[in-house]
Amino acid sequence: xxxxxxxxxxxxxxxxxxxxxxxxxxxxxxxxxxxxxxxxxxxxxxxxxxxxxxxxxxxxxxxxxxxxxxxxxxxxxxxxxxxxxxxxxxxxxxxxxxxxxxxxxxxxxxxxxxxxxxxxxxxxxxxxxxxxxxxxxxxxxxxxxxxxxxxxxxxxxxxxxxxxxxxxxxxxxxxxxxxxxxxxxxxxxxxxxxxxxxxxxxxxxxxxxxxxxxxxxxxxxxxxxxxxxxxxxxxxxxx
Amino acid sequence: xxxxxxxxxxxxxxxxxxxxxxxxxxxxxxxxxxxxxxxxxxxxxxxxxxxxxxxxxxxxxxxxxxxxxxxxxxxxxxxxxxxxxxxxxxxxxxxxxxxxxxxxxxxxxxxxxxxxxxxxxxxxxxxxxxxxxxxxxxxxxxxxxxxxxxxxxxxxxxxxxxxxxxxxxxxxxxxxxxxxxxxxxxxxxxxxxxxxxxxxxxxxxxxxxxxxxxxxxxxxxxxxxxxxxxxxxxxxxxxxxxxxxxxxxxxxxxxxxxxxxxxxxxxxxxxxxxxxxxxxxxxxxxxxxxxx
Amino acid sequence: xxxxxxxxxxxxxxxxxxxxxxxxxxxxxxxxxxxxxxxxxxxxxxxxxxxxxxxxxxxxxxxxxxxxxxxxxxxxxxxxxxxxxxxxxxxxxxxxxxxxxxxxxxxxxxxxxxxxxxxxxxxxxxxxxxxxxxxxxxxxxxxxxxxxxxxxxxxxxxxxxxxxxxxxxxxxxxxxxxxxxxxxxxxxxxxxxxxxxxxxxxxxxxxxxxxxxxxxxxxxxxxxxxxxxxxxxxxxxxxxxxxxxxxxxxxxxxxxxxxxxxxxxxxxxxxxxxxxxxxxxxxxxxxxxxxxxxxxxxxxxxxxxxxxxxxxxxxxxxxxxxxxxxxxxxxxxxx
Numbered sequence: 001x002x003x004x005x006x007x008x009x010x011x012x013x014x015x016x017x018x019x020x021x022x023x024x025x026x027x028x029x030x031x032x033x034x035x036x037x038x039x040x041x042x043x044x045x046x047x048x049x050x051x052x053x054x055x056x057x058x059x060x061x062x063x064x065x066x067x068x069x070x071x072x073x074x075x076x077x078x079x080x081x082x083x084x085x086x087x088x089x090x091x092x093x094x095x096x097x098x099x100x101x102x103x104x105x106x107x108x109x110x111x112x113x114x115x116x117x118x119x120x121x122x123x124x125x126x127x128x129x130x131x132x133x134x135x136x137x138x139x140x141x142x143x144x145x146x147x148x149x150x151x152x153x154x155x156x157x158x159x160x161x162x163x164x165x166x167x168x169x170x171x172x173x174x175x176x177x178x179x180x181x182x183x184x185x186x187x188x189x190x191x192x193x194x195x196x197x198x199x200x201x202x203x204x205x206x207x208x209x210x211x212x213x214x215x216x217x218x219x220x221x222x223x224x225x226x227x228x229x230x231x232x233x234x235x236x237x238x239x
Numbered sequence: 240x241x242x243x244x245x246x247x248x249x250x251x252x253x254x255x256x257x258x259x260x261x262x263x264x265x266x267x268x269x270x271x272x273x274x275x276x277x278x279x280x281x282x283x284x285x286x287x288x289x290x291x292x293x294x295x296x297x298x299x300x301x302x303x304x305x306x307x308x309x310x311x312x313x314x315x316x317x318x319x320x321x322x323x324x325x326x327x328x329x330x331x332x333x334x335x336x337x338x339x340x341x342x343x344x345x346x347x348x349x350x351x352x353x354x355x356x357x358x359x360x361x362x363x364x365x366x367x368x369x370x371x372x373x374x375x376x377x378x379x380x381x382x383x384x385x386x387x388x389x390x391x392x393x394x395x396x397x398x399x400x401x402x403x404x405x406x407x408x409x410x411x412x413x414x415x416x417x418x419x420x421x422x423x424x425x426x427x428x429x430x431x432x433x434x435x436x437x438x439x440x441x442x443x444x445x446x447x448x449x450x451x452x453x454x455x456x457x458x459x460x461x462x463x464x465x466x467x468x469x470x471x472x473x474x475x476x477x478x479x480x481x482x483x484x485x486x487x488x489x490x491x492x493x494x495x496x497x498x499x500x501x502x503x504x505x506x507x508x509x510x511x512x513x514x515x516x517x518x519x520x521x522x523x524x525x526x527x528x529x530x531x
Numbered sequence: 532x533x534x535x536x537x538x539x540x541x542x543x544x545x546x547x548x549x550x551x552x553x554x555x556x557x558x559x560x561x562x563x564x565x566x567x568x569x570x571x572x573x574x575x576x577x578x579x580x581x582x583x584x585x586x587x588x589x590x591x592x593x594x595x596x597x598x599x600x601x602x603x604x605x606x607x608x609x610x611x612x613x614x615x616x617x618x619x620x621x622x623x624x625x626x627x628x629x630x631x632x633x634x635x636x637x638x639x640x641x642x643x644x645x646x647x648x649x650x651x652x653x654x655x656x657x658x659x660x661x662x663x664x665x666x667x668x669x670x671x672x673x674x675x676x677x678x679x680x681x682x683x684x685x686x687x688x689x690x691x692x693x694x695x696x697x698x699x700x701x702x703x704x705x706x707x708x709x710x711x712x713x714x715x716x717x718x719x720x721x722x723x724x725x726x727x728x729x730x731x732x733x734x735x736x737x738x739x740x741x742x743x744x745x746x747x748x749x750x751x752x753x754x755x756x757x758x759x760x761x762x763x764x765x766x767x768x769x770x771x772x773x774x775x776x777x778x779x780x781x782x783x784x785x786x787x788x789x790x791x792x793x794x795x796x797x798x799x800x801x802x803x804x805x806x807x808x809x810x811x812x813x814x815x816x817x818x819x820x821x822x823x824x825x826x827x828x829x830x831x832x833x834x835x836x837x838x839x840x841x842x843x844x845x846x847x848x849x850x851x852x853x854x855x856x857x858x859x860x861x862x863x864x865x866x
Contacts, residue, residue, distance in 0.1 A: 018862065074416040090414035092407055103407050106400060107419040155418065274656055328846035335798040338791055339838035346831025460667060467660050505671045508664030515657050516649045
């Protein structure tokens with residue numbers, strides 16, 4: 001898979017203040033693929049996503065579509081076509097659902113396209129249409145997650161980063177969300193880089209996986225292989 | 240009854256001043272999620288600039304708009320140069336910074352233009368508009384301009400993309416960056432706009448209270464009162480709140496025996512506390528619902 | 532021995548001493564403070580005494596803002612309340628000056644607690660404004676004509692300076708300095724103990740995450756109002772002391788500007804730092820004077836610029852800077 005790795009990260013070290021959290025990670029996401037980053041709490045998964053978006057002090061190389069993005073400002077990285085659905089969803093709670101979606105497209109100009117995109121988001125998440133003019137903070141956890149993903153879609157990204165999309169959601173809702181993510185990947189050709197604690201779900205969805213332990217990659221390969229691995233099964237899949 | 244109406248009208252007249260200031264305060268609160276204590280001083284400084292231009296024979300309206308432009312630039316620069324370095328500092332440091340700005344601007348104004356009061360012209364004239372001298376043309380003009388600014392701001396924030404981007408940047412800067420908004424620029428823009436509105440407020444207020452470096456101190460207070468009573472998230476509420484404060488202050492001064500006059504300001508402020516206790520987000524503010 | 536081994540010896544000394552650093556710093560401050568009255572002139576002594584008074588007031592504010600996460604721009608009102616309580620007691624009821632302190636403390640505690648109750652419903656900006664209202668109202672209330680028989684109206688009340696007891700060989704200024712120092716030491720120690728107690732932890736839990744604190748059984752209303760009360764108590768005692776030191780109380784000495792000064796002192800010293808209160812007090816007392824020396828006409832601007840520079844260099848106050856330095860030291864020592 002040498003051609004067009006959409007995202008390539010080499011030797012990433014990340015720091016919170018004086019504490020080093022990531023120790024020389026090498027990761028990549030293929031064009032059109034779904035890659036997942038697994039690991040226990042505190043392994044550094046969220047930090048990795050934040051490094052891609054320039055939200056954390058990082059050293060190393062990060063290339064998106066062949067261009068170096070490490071060290072740039074978050075808003076510039078995002079404008080290149082990376083959408084980040086952060087930990088905690090990052091919804092604008094005081095604004096309405098409508099405004100949240102519009103904000104996703106704030107850097108784009110074409111009104112007709114934006115309107116069409118909003119319709120498309122409703123297609124995936126009909127519940128958001130019902131809540132269109134409600135304050136986003138009054139939505140349930142699942143709905144806020146859908147809103148967060150919908151907002152990310154409005155950027156028409158080539159790559160979507162998702163930080164624990166299953167967090168705090170009921171199992172049925174999680175299944176719904178994940179099936180929509182799969183549809184999105186197939187129909188809209190959006191590559192996904194997914195951080196998840198729920199290893200079983202993530203390995204089902206992804207085609208490529210990395211396992212992170214205390215800031216280091218300890219395993220990498222096709223999701224199928226990782227899923228079959230003895231140690232992974234015992235430690236993360238529970239059987 | 241006649242006395243009552245008189246005082247109400249007079250209260251509306253002074254309330255117009257407070258409303259104008261309250262609008263500027265809410266404006267900056269919407270843009271930067273902070274209350275800026277230096278707001279009044281910035282407005283005062285802008286008014287002095289306008290005064291100076293007029294002294295140099297620049298016609299009133301030209302001076303007015305030039306001052307708006309200079310104020311906008313000034314607010315923008317203050318944000319980019321003075322405040323940018325402490326973006327990540329705790330909120331309390333920001334408040335201390337505003338206090339520092341207050342001191343600097345106040346002192347500079349006194350140094351450059353001295354402390355004798357100066358007259359400032361009104362574009363509306365001083366003749367009576369209503370109520371046999373209680374509401375002058377200037378008072379009415381002031382309320383009119385304030386309402387016009389209000390409408391423009393409402394339209395700006397509700398219906399333009401930049402307005403939405405600014406609101407987002409103020410509410411949640413990190414998420415705003417994640418949708419590509421240049422948060423730094425938005426903040427600076429907010430400051431520029433607030434500075435301009437403050438300048439308008441100053442230029443409207445000066446003809447009534449006369450121009451001197453300490454003119455804004457008590458007005459700022461009343462402006463805060465009005466903004467809080469109306470609700471910090473509601474520009475319209477701020478205007479109504481400002482007028483309300485003016486009216487109540489006047490009525491209290493006239494009708495509460497003995498202490499009424501001496502406690503005018505206190506009563507206005509007691510009002511704030513009362514409103515806040517009963518309706519914490521103000522009369523017209525949107526209460527924020529937090530799901531735990 | 533090489534420089535490296537000298538350094539190692541030094542660092543291992545620091546390591547042994549580190550757990551006691553607070554106590555040592557405290558001791559150092561006392562050692563420096565004790566001989567001062569015999570080394571400096573009366574006016575400077577007066578200023579140092581007043582700085583200590585402000586430090587107590589700032590400490591009170593710190594308990595509320597730094598440790599409990601509430602906010603107040605109204606502490607000048609409690610300072611005034613304490614000052615007037617002391618003045619009225621001494622002037623009209625001939626109470627000895629040292630009794631006025633605990634009485635002022637109790638009065639302010641009750642006032643603070645009562646104010647804290649409705650304030651429970653207010654957050655952040657709204658609390659700021661409510662306390663702001665309190666601060667602005669106080670001078671006006673003090674000037675009210677019906678209250679003049681007690682408060683002395685606009686002219687205020689003059690207080691006689693107490694002289695040293697037991698015929699100690701100290702002039703009144705020196706005695707007052709030691710008295711204030713002693714009160715300050717006691718109050719600082721109490722604050723330190725409070726912060727490190729269960730109550731203190733509850734206070735800080737409320738600051739950091741009030742929802743979680745409630746879920747863990749902390750009685751929010753009680754603790755928040757109590758903290759307000761204690762905070763007011765400290766500032767009230769400071770006010771009483773301040774009135775005695777200045778020998779004079781008048782409404783216009785206790786305006787909103789005082790609240791601002793206390794707040795600035797808090798930020799400069801370091802929010803959440805007990806020791807920082809002293810540094811903040813010095814800043815607030817001495818820097819305006821320095822500013823005036825630099826430029827009479829632009830004193831305010833110079834003060835503002837110095838404040839700006841301080842915030843740039845020490846965004847978390849002096850305490851934050853000291854913490855940073857100590858951290859660097861610890862890192863160096865580890866290597």
